[in-house]
Amino acid sequence: MFSKDVVNDLYKKIKKNLKNTENKEAIENYIKIIELNPLNINKYLRELGELYEKENMFYKAVECYVKILNSKTIDIATIGVLTNQIGTCYFNLKQYKLAIHYLKKVLLIKEIPDVYTNIGLCYINMKNYEEAEVNFLKSYEIDSGNVRTTSSLGEIYYHTKKYKKSIDFYEKNSKKDNYAHLYNRSFSYLANKHFKKGFELYENRLKFNSINKHTNLKDRLDVPLEYWDGKNPCKKLLVVSEQGLGDNIQYYRFLIELSEKFPNMKITYFCKQELSHIFKTYNNIEIIKNLFIFNYDYKLYIMSLPKILNLTNIIPNKVNYINVNEDKLMFWKEKTQNLKKMKVGFVYNGLLSSYIEKYIPLKDFEILCDLDIDLICIHKKNEIEKDLNELTFKDKIHYFDIDNEIPFEDTIHLLQNLDLLITVDTFAVHLAGILNVKTWLLLGVSEWRWSDDIDKTYWYNSVELIRTKKDEKLPDLLKTVKNKLLDITANNNVSEFTEK
Secondary structure (H helix, E strand, O other): OOOHHHHHHHHHHHHHHHHOOOHHHHHHHHHHHHHOOOOOHHHHHHHHHHHHHHOOOHHHHHHHHHHHHHOOOOOHHHHHHHHHHHHHHHHHOOOHHHHHHHHHHHHHHOOOHHHHHHHHHHHHHOOOHHHHHHHHHHHHHHOOOOHHHHHHHHHHHHHOOOHHHHHHHHHHOOOOOOHHHHHHHHHHHHHOOOHHHHHHHHHHHHHOOOEOOOOOOEOOOOOOOOEOOOOOOOOEEEEEOOOOHHHHHHHHHHHHHHHHHOOOOEEEEEOOOOOOOOEOOOOOEEEEOOOOHHHOOEEEEHHHHHHHOOOOOOOOOOOOOEOOOHHHHHHHHHHHOOOOOEEEEEEOEOOOOOOOOOEOOHHHHHHHOOOOEEEEEOOOHHHOHHHHHOOOOHHHOEEOOOOOOOOOHHHHHHHOOOOEEEEOOOHHHHHHHHOOOOEEEEEOOOOHHHOOOOOEOOOOOOEEEEEOOOOOOHHHHHHHHHHHHHHHHHOOOHHHHHHO
């Protein structure tokens, strides 16, 4: 039964709870108030919904907003605001179709540029870039100065490889202190092969150090040393790894270039633990696992090396800087010598998920199992057991128990005993490229380093790019792969293929 005094007392407790950030107790008291069915119940439902949103309890928030919408005492403006909130909740729940459904209802009430932008972002997450572009452009027509809209158009044109358009829209929002925006802009320049400008903008990542949602760690290790500008005299430089394993494997080539450019400077690379053993050292390069910062004049993070080197062009890597153990190489040669057909390895899953497409279900590789090849899965067996147990054709693929003692040791030497590697965009493509192993890289939505090149990459001579076409998904590329392999095996051209 409604009691004004009880409601007031509970509401005072809520305000006290919120002041002390005790949101759980505040939620409980809101629920008690709503159960009393006060006269202005919609006010409490709305505040409770907003609190649920802060706690990422989006379904609960939607329940509150729907109850308000079902009442008959709200005006059209409130209907629009709450419908937008419901759409936002479903966006946060990654239920993008539902989000679009509610956001479009808002537009029937009033055309708001941010709502068009939010619909566009839903479509981006659904990888429907055409509809995303349509909605971003509608937002831009209404308000050409909207920063979110110009940034979103910059992003959509980056994803669709219209790099000039991407740069044009990013440039419309040129705030010098928006470091995340400047960092994002760098990708379009890099993809367009404007390396000097791109790597300069890429340095804006150093202005912030976010928590990586995949690792729950900061993107970079905080090292209390002054950052080197490439000009000040430096006798002892500390280079620190950052980002993913593939990035560090790929960028080690620039560490070698730096050592050649500054032969009298001692360069110490504080490397990711699992990679520290795989690189060759050169003259003035030392690789360490434990860090003592007092031994150095300056620091650099490894992804800054192209900027320090003032790179304006990148050419295919010609130096194999991966350590190769001849005994281990022979071990894998003997291990695979009973495989008499064309030895085709494959990697179907990247280490970390992102907007980049780097996953093809293992079951989809059945399409290759009727070919005259030996198909070899290049994954640690214990990491893919769940996928393996779901296969009906498990006996048609070869698996090896690899890398159990030393990370990548078996992978490196097994790769060199393949005729071909087929891989999604992950560290394996960089290892194979450096080792000069013939590789087909399967690309859907991809990042700047693969640019818009059709089939060749400026990073590695041995890597061929196979890209999705319009309306194709990444797994669809296995049909292309099958046809290419048929051309090789049906015409008995395996030796000719491997010699090219």
